[in-house]
Amino acid sequence: MVSADVLKSNIVELFTYLIPFIKSELIEPGYISSEDENFLEIQEYLNEFDEYVNGRLALLQESLNEVEVILQCPVCNQETVEFKDETDAYCYFCDKNIKNFAEKYIDSFVDTYSHVMDGGESPLYECPECEFETFLCLDGYQFVCLTCGAKPTQDDLTTCSGPRCNEKLIYSRYSENGDYEVHFCDVCEDYFKHA
Numbered sequence: 001m002v003s004a005d006v007l008k009s010n011i012v013e014l015f016t017y018l019i020p021f022i023k024s025e026l027i028e029p030g031y032i033s034s035e036d037e038n039f040l041e042i043q044e045y046l047n048e049f050d051e052y053v054n055g056r057l058a059l060l061q062e063s064l065n066e067v068e069v070i071l072q073c074p075v076c077n078q079e080t081v082e083f084k085d086e087t088d089a090y091c092y093f094c095d096k097n098i099k100n101f102a103e104k105y106i107d108s109f110v111d112t113y114s115h116v117m118d119g120g121e122s123p124l125y126e127c128p129e130c131e132f133e134t135f136l137c138l139d140g141y142q143f144v145c146l147t148c149g150a151k152p153t154q155d156d157l158t159t160c161s162g163p164r165c166n167e168k169l170i171y172s173r174y175s176e177n178g179d180y181e182v183h184f185c186d187v188c189e190d191y192f193k194h195a
Contacts, residue, residue, distance in 0.1 A: 015046055016055040023095055034096075047076050060092045069144055069151050074104035085149035086134075102134055102146035110136060128157070128170050135169065162188025 019042075027034045046052045060080060064070060071081040073091040080093040081101070089101035098104065106112075112122045127135035130148035137143050141154045152171065159167040162184040173183050184192070 012049070012051040012055050015052055016059055019043065019046070020095055053078070056093060063092055069138070069142060071105065071138075071144070072109060073098065074101070074108035083144065083146070083149060086147050088149075105146055106134070125169050128152075128168075160185040160188055162191065164188045164191045 022032075022039070023034075026032050027039075032039065057078065057080070064080060067082045069083065070079050071083050071089075072079045073081045073094060075098060076091065076093045078091070078093040081089055081091045081098065083089045083101065086102045089098045090096070091098055106124070110123055112124060122133075123136055124133050125135040125137075126133050127145040127148060127150060129150040130145060132145070132147040134146040135143060135150070136146070137154075142151070143153065143157065144151050156171055157169050158172045160170050160183075161167070165185045165187045168185045168187070170183070170185050
C-alpha cells in the first residue's frame with residue numbers, strides 16, 4: 001500500500017513536468033487553447049499547492065541563477081521574471097511572456113498611494129535613461145526601469161545638485177583618474193547655458 005505522502009509527492013512531480021509538456025506539445029501546436037478554462041483552473045489550483053510550487057522552483061533554479069535581476073510575477077506571484085524591457089518580461093514559472101508587465105507590476109507591487117498619503121514621495125522615479133517615471137529601487141541598492149529595462153545599482157547613480165530639477169537621479173560620472181565629478185541633469189545644464 002502506498003502512503004498518502006508518497007502519492008502526493010509523485011503527483012507533484014508528475015505535474016511539475018506535465019504542465020510545461022502540455023504547453024509545448026498541445027498549446028503551441030494549437031490542439032488546445034492557452035485560455036482553456038480547464039487548463040487555467042488546473043494551473044490556478046497548482047499555484048496554490050506548496051509542494052508543486054517548490055518542485056517547480058527547484059526545477060527552474062538553474063535557469064534563474066543565470067538571470068541578472070529577477071522580479072516578482074504579477075500573475076503567479078513567484079520571483080521568477082527575467083525583465084529586459086516593457087515588451088520582454090518572461091516568467092519562468094508561468095512559462096510565458098507577461099503582457100503589459102510594467103503596468104501589472106506597478107498595480108500589484110508598488111504602493112504609490114500609501115507613500116504619498118504618509119507624507120513621503122512616490123517610490124517611482126524618473127529613469128535616467130528613458131525619462132519615464134517607471135524607475136524603482138528594488139532593495140535599497142538595485143534599481144530597475146520598468147519601461148526601458150535599465151538596471152543600475154546605487155553605486156551607478158547620484159542626484160543632480162542643480163537648481164532646477166529637484167535632485168533628479170542621474171548616472172555618476174568619474175574622471176579618468178577616478179575622481180568623482182560634479183555634474184547636472186539636462187534640465188539644469190540648459191539652465192546654466194541660458195542663465
